[in-house]
Amino acid sequence: MASPKELSGPAGNTVIGPSILINGKLSGDEDLTVRGRVEGELSLTRTLIVEPSGVVKANVSVKNAVVSGVVVGNIAATESVELTRDGRMVGDIRSPRVIIVDGASFRGRVDMGELPPGRPLPERPRTQVRPAVRAALTPARPPVLPPRPAGRAPGPAFVSSRPAESAKAPPAPPPAPPTVAAGAKKKIVVKKKR
Amino acid sequence: MANTVIGSSLIIDGEISGDEDLVIQGTVKGKISLRESLFVEGSGVVEADIETQNVEIAGRVTGNIAATDKVELKSDCRVVGDIKAPRILIADGASFKGNVDMDVKG
Numbered sequence: 001m002a003s004p005k006e007l008s009g010p011a012g013n014t015v016i017g018p019s020i021l022i023n024g025k026l027s028g029d030e031d032l033t034v035r036g037r038v039e040g041e042l043s044l045t046r047t048l049i050v051e052p053s054g055v056v057k058a059n060v061s062v063k064n065a066v067v068s069g070v071v072v073g074n075i076a077a078t079e080s081v082e083l084t085r086d087g088r089m090v091g092d093i094r095s096p097r098v099i100i101v102d103g104a105s106f107r108g109r110v111d112m113g114e115l116p117p118g119r120p121l122p123e124r125p126r127t128q129v130r131p132a133v134r135a136a137l138t139p140a141r142p143p144v145l146p147p148r149p150a151g152r153a154p155g156p157a158f159v160s161s162r163p164a165e166s167a168k169a170p171p172a173p174p175p176a177p178p179t180v181a182a183g184a185k186k187k188i189v190v191k192k193k194r
Numbered sequence: 195m196a197n198t199v200i201g202s203s204l205i206i207d208g209e210i211s212g213d214e215d216l217v218i219q220g221t222v223k224g225k226i227s228l229r230e231s232l233f234v235e236g237s238g239v240v241e242a243d244i245e246t247q248n249v250e251i252a253g254r255v256t257g258n259i260a261a262t263d264k265v266e267l268k269s270d271c272r273v274v275g276d277i278k279a280p281r282i283l284i285a286d287g288a289s290f291k292g293n294v295d296m297d298v299k300g
Contacts, residue, residue, distance in 0.1 A: 013199070013201060014199055014200055014201035014204050014220070015197065015198055015199050016198055017197060017198035017212065017214045017215075017216075018214075019212045019213040019214045020198045020210065020211070020212035020214060020216065021209075021210070021211045021212055022206060022208060022209070022210050023208050023209040023210075023211075024206060024207050024208010024209055024224055025205075025206070025207040025208055026204065026205070026206045026207075026208070027204070027205045028201065028203045028204035028205060028220065029203040030201045030202075030203045030204060032201075032204070036198070036212065040208055
């Protein structure tokens with residue numbers, strides 16, 4: 001009981017090193033840090049951290065996910081999903097909290113589930129969304145959009161609104177959720193070169 | 195320092211391969227192939243065929259082991275399966291059932 005400490009760092013934390021490939025099903029009750037590759041299925045009751053060298057091609061169900069590497073597949077989180085500056089993801093996200101910071105790239109759906117009372121329903125967000133966000137998304141609302149292609153408009157608009165802040169730390173929660181929630185029913189494409 | 199640890203509450207069902215040391219404190223079923231060392235610690239349970247350079251076992255392993263260098267069964271380990279390696283060490287207290295093949299040329 002006393003011996004299994006000598007080789008590992010802090011107990012209860014699993015690390016998949018950069019040259020390791022795991023193909024199959026992975027489940028557990030502890031934090032998992034991926035620096036290598038995991039393919040298949042991944043379910044944890046705690047936090048998944050995909051580091052910049054990490055690649056996860058799997059359906060993921062966790063409590064929290066922090067993606068700084070590559071994820072291809074769907075993530076269902078009971079608490080939060082965060083795509084950091086280096087994060088790249090293709091797949092759907094289902095989580096009550098979704099954080100996408102400047103520099104992250106993401107293609108897929110976002111589902112934040114039942115929104116808490118007091119917020120507009122996801123069905124018709126266009127009726128009463130905060131004016132600040134609306135203004136940023138569609139500046140003039142002309143019938144024909146000027147040179148900017150429609151598909152890329154949301155990306156630059158909401159990431160460039162506060163670039164300095166989000167570069168240092170995750171942006172304050174209030175601005176991010178409504179932005180993503182407004183597009184929750186559509187496909188969201190966030191693509192930004194650094 | 196590139197070290198991979200499978201923590202004690204983790205269960206992996208599938209294949210693990212890689213070029214670095216792997217420490218197993220949890221459960222792995224399937225197959226493990228490495229070009230470095232595998233450590234199965236006291237809490238580790240492996241039900242898999244293993245191909246590595248070195249193996250050190252203090253936990254439980256069920257499956258065949260093929261090592262290019264060395265297999266070491268520590269005391270308190272439980273191993274069921276065949277072992278093939280040029281060097282095989284079995285410590286006092288280890289429990290083992292299976293064939294041993296050190297590739298002795300007759």
